[in-house]
Amino acid sequence: MTAAVEITGITKRFGDVVAVDNIDLTIADGEFFALLGPSGCGKTTTLRMIAxxxxxxxxxxxxxxDEVGTLPPNKRPVNTVFQNYALFPHLNALDNVAFGLKMQGVDKSTARKRALETIDLVQLTGMDARKPSELSGGQQQRVALARALVNQPKVLLLDEPLGALDLKLRQEMQGELKNLQQNLGVSFVFVTHDQEEALTMSDRMAVMNDGKLLQVGSPEEIYEHPANRFVADFIGQTNLLEGRVLDSETVCLANGAHVTGTSDLPMGTEVAVSLRPERAHLGPRDETHSRQAAVDGVVESVTYLGNARVYHVRFDWMVIEVREENRPGATLHEPGTPVSVSWDPSAVSVVAD
Amino acid sequence: MTAVKLPSDAEAAVATPEFEAAAIRQESRRGFLLAMPSYAYLVLFFAVPLVIVVVYSFATRNRFGGTDLSGWNLASYARLSEPIVRDILFRSLWLALLTTLICLVIAYPFAYYLATRTPVVRNLMLVFVMIPFWTNFLVRNYAWRVILGNDGPFTDVTEAIGLGERELLFSKTAVVLGLVYSFLPFMILPLYAAIERIDKRLLEASRDLYASGLQSFRKVLLPLSMPGVIAGSILVFVPSLGAYVTPDILGGSKTTLLGSYIVTQFLTARNWPFGAALSFVLMAVMLTTTVVYFRKGGRTL
Structure with missing residues (x-):
């Protein structure tokens, strides 16, 4: 099957700044693909190049x-949902949605009919006569979506489309977008800096930093097996325990403690053991751990999150975060309590720079 | 209501509706005081003279070139239908309109260019646009007389490219040229301000939605920059219509325009009532055009 988007050796420079540095990326047809990274990492530039x-x-x-690298945007079979929507302020919702069809020369009545259908699709029935300024943020977002979808693009590009919405609405729209994408079967390329959004919505995702593509894979692959330190740190919460590779099974931490950590890196390589807070367990020092890796520390502070507690445990030179679900009967460890932080050796990953 | 003493900043007291009302009154009084100087100035030097002009336009010129304020009549207004006056009126309107159009066509691309530059380049270019204002208006018009006149650079150029000795001075073309030159900045600045305010991503969005560059301009940029087009057009049309200096210097006696004609009535013909009537009609035309124009672009302003 032909890939929806195939990027090979793409570089984008703005003067001396390399915004996108020689990336290769293939996005399959019908895939929900997230481009994730901190601001300035080149994800938006990548999207804009596709557009x-x-x-x-x-x-x-x-x-x-089809090679499209040098074609202007109006000659490409893709449409974009812009960050902050970029709706035409002088046109009402219907004319905004019908804009692309009219520009393609679709006759007025057909354009109107299809625009109205798409407005129904994004659940804005009856709002067609309103100007963007008369719509709420969420409604504007839907108009922007309809304006792009009405053209039946082969790939839909979305540039942080949910960034301007408040949390509740954002979560609602995440679900809707995902459903819409599955029903339409069109590839969505979704730019976001919100790792949670990328994890929950995408089929596959790419993590970018400094214009480089660091890792491409399913959310699960990326969360479970981060390719390097940056990815481990950027996706979700993690504790990075600094150390060196001792052998293929063991990492010697900076304070001399040995912990289990599988890697195929040469001995002596500087690495970090990535330990997710929810995978560590807190217990009294005297507890015996069968087949568990463990380090001893002292509880420094506790943050109450409602559904969980996050303990900050001082361990020699660093503080480890441990997340304990707030289940009935969960032991509460007061600050100052000597504790042991333990984890299943298979739950950590060893990452290098 | 009893006067409420407003506590000074240092005195803290429990708030009362009387205190709030007094504070609001004081605020509005303060606003009025701030506007007082301009009110006084406008009434004294604009409203009062305007009333005098209107009163004079209904008066009669006496045999000695003075004005009789008794015996009100519409004779001065009746003269507006005379062919010579009508010609001057229409010629002035036409040239003002032409000037406005030419300014618009020249200024729009430049304003867009300006609005899409980096701030440093932008400010530099804006200074260049303003530079002509640093020289006296009259001097600049005389400079054009030299450029366009006999044996001036313009004639040299037409001769050099084999068009023979052409002279532009004392023609309608020269007047329009001078007017465009004089008022172009008044078109550029509001257009620039309007275009600069437009979110450039709207243009990207239109291109993404299959608009060609031209369609993008017609359907998005132009409608959104309408406030600038309207403001610029009024700022050019109004002074062009009443222009006196430029037509007088570059137009010569063949191309009398309204401005010069009014001056003639006051100074040479000593017919103050007719001059007043002409001035009043000119103002009425300007006001009507302005209102109509604003109405048309109404909602976007």
């Missing part, structure tokens, strides 16, 4: 097998 709003400095960009 045609920026031209790559170098490299090949194919959409369904």
């Amino acid at each position: 045609g709003l920026e031209f790559p400095t170098q490299g090949s960009l194919k959409i369904f097998g």
Whole structure:
């Protein structure tokens, strides 16, 4: 099957700044793909290059097998949902949605009919005569979505589409977007800096930093097996226990403690053992741990989250975060209590720079 | 209501509705006081003279070139239908309109260019736009007389490219050229302000939605910059219509425009009532055009 988007060796420079640095990326047809990274990592530039709003400095960009790298945006079979929507303020919702069809020369009555259908699809029935300024943020978001979808793009590009919405609405829209994508079967390429959003919505995701593509994979692969220190740290919460590789099974931490950590890196490589807070367990020092890795520490502070408590445990030179679910009967460890932090050796991953 | 003493900043007291009302009154009084100087100035030097002009336009010129304020009549207004006056009126309107259009066509691309530059370049270019204002208006118009006149650079150029000795001075073309030159900045600045305010991503969005560059301009940029187009057009049209200096210097006697004609009535013909009537009509035309224009672009302003 032909890939929806195929990026090969794409680089984008703005003057001396390399915004996107020689990336290769393939996005399958019908896939919900998230481009994730901190601001300035090049994810938006990558999206804009797919849209045609920026031209790559170098490299090949194919959409369904056709090279499009040098085509203007109006000649590409993709549409964009812009950050903050970029709705036309002088047009009402209907004319905003019908804009693309009219520009393609679709006759007025057909354009109107299809626009109204799409407005229904995004659940804005009856709002068609309103100007963007008369719509709430969530409604504007839906208009922006309809305005892009009405053109039946082969790939829909979304640039932080939920960033301007409040938490509740954002979670609602996440579900809706996902449903919409599955029903339409169109590839969505979704740019976000919110790792949780990327994890919950995407089929596959790419993590970017400094213009480089660090890792591509399913949310599960990326969370469970981060390719390097940055990915481990950026996706979810984690404790990075600094150390060196001792052998393929063991990492010697900076304070000399040995913990189990599987890696195929050469001996002596500086690494970190990535321990997710929810995978560590807190217990009294005297408890015996069968087949568990453990380090001893002292509780420094506790943060109450409602559904969980996060303990900050002082362990020699660093503080380890441990998350304990707030179950009935969960032991409460007061600050100052000597404790042992333990985990299943298979629950950690060893990451290098 | 009894006067409520407003506590000074240092005195803390329990708030009461009387205190709030007094505070609001004081605020509005303060606003009025701030506007007082301009009110006084406008009434004294604008409203009062305007009333005098209106009164004079209904008066009669006496045999000695003075004005009889007795015996009100509409004779001055009746003269507006004379062919010579009508010609001058329509010629002035046409040239003002032409000037406005040319300014619009030249200024729009430049304003867009300006609005899409980096702030440093932008400010530099804006200074360049303003530079002509640093020289006296009259001097600049005389400079054009030299450029366009006999044996001036313009004639040199037409001769050099084989068009023969052409002279532009003392023609309608020269007047329009001068007017465009004089009022172009008044078109550029509001257009620039309007275009600069437009979110450029709207243009990207239109391109993403299959609009060509031209469609993008017609369907998005132009409608959204309408406030600037309207403001600029009024700022150019109004002074062009009443222009006196430029037509007088560059137009010569063949192209009399309204401004010069009014001056003639006051100074040479000593027909103050007719001059007043002409001035009043000119103002009425300007006001009507402005109102109509604002109404048309109404909601976007």
